[in-house]
Amino acid sequence: AQKVTQAQTEISVVEKEDVTLDCVYETRDTTYYLFWYKQPPSGELVFLIRRNSFDEQNEISGRYSWNFQKSTSSFNFTITASQVVDSAVYFCALSEYSRDDKIIFGKGTRLHILP
Amino acid sequence: DAGVIQSPRHEVTEMGQEVTLRCKPISGHNSLFWYRQTMMRGLELLIYFNNNVPIDDSGMPEDRFSAKMPNASFSTLKIQPSEPRDSAVYFCASSPTELTDTQYFGPGTRLTVL
Numbered sequence: 204a205q206k207v208t209q210a211q212t213e214i215s216v217v218e219k220e221d222v223t224l225d226c227v228y229e230t231r232d233t234t235y236y237l238f239w240y241k242q243p244p245s246g247e248l249v250f251l252i253r254r255n256s257f258d259e260q261n262e263i264s265g266r267y268s269w270n271f272q273k274s275t276s277s278f279n280f281t282i283t284a285s286q287v288v289d290s291a292v293y294f295c296a297l298s299e300y301s302r303d304d305k306i307i308f309g310k311g312t313r314l315h316i317l318p
Numbered sequence: 319d320a321g322v323i324q325s326p327r328h329e330v331t332e333m334g335q336e337v338t339l340r341c342k343p344i345s346g347h348n349s350l351f352w353y354r355q356t357m358m359r360g361l362e363l364l365i366y367f368n369n370n371v372p373i374d375d376s377g378m379p380e381d382r383f384s385a386k387m388p389n390a391s392f393s394t395l396k397i398q399p400s401e402p403r404d405s406a407v408y409f410c411a412s413s414p415t416e417l418t419d420t421q422y423f424g425p426g427t428r429l430t431v432l
Contacts, residue, residue, distance in 0.1 A: 235418075236418045238420070238421075240423075246407065246425065246426055246428075247423060247424075247425050247426065248409060248411075248423035248426075249423075250420050250421065250422060250423075253419075253420045294361065298418045299418075300418055306351075306363055306418075306421075308360060308361040308362075309360075310360045311360065311361075
């Protein structure tokens, strides 16, 4: 069965520090998709990235970067030079191409960026 | 372009009452998803439609919950009768194609059942 583990329930860092949010997943499929979503205090869920299982290239978008490693079944998310506006709950999610399983979200990591 | 629209944004009702949540997906998107978010259980997929047809409703907690998608631009999630344990934030999301595609979420409906 699918499983997504975000072991860090809550993290606090001081502004301008770098922070990495961990995501470890389990799947039986060879074709699957991984996602990161952000939920700021206002409550909406904002899409950040989608990555398929055949693309292991790391992705960088501004201060955000993602490290996908199939060997360790991890899809970690790093924020460089964090800002207070990055404070949010971040969710990692997994969906399988087979459609037999649902999209599964991790429990989320609550990130506090302290001024 | 308008995003996913949900109404109402907040709903407070008494136990036993019927509750109907509404969702308008992004125009042109073929899939629609209903989620429930609680502190205890996190974000759970309740049901997923593709081309207006329910594909997977195994996440619907019990028979008190029902969802419909009469056309490509509208869906409802109904709870009857409502119970206090149904209190949660309910999100609707849509995606261009299917489950593995990027989902775009609405602002959510915060439901409180007294």
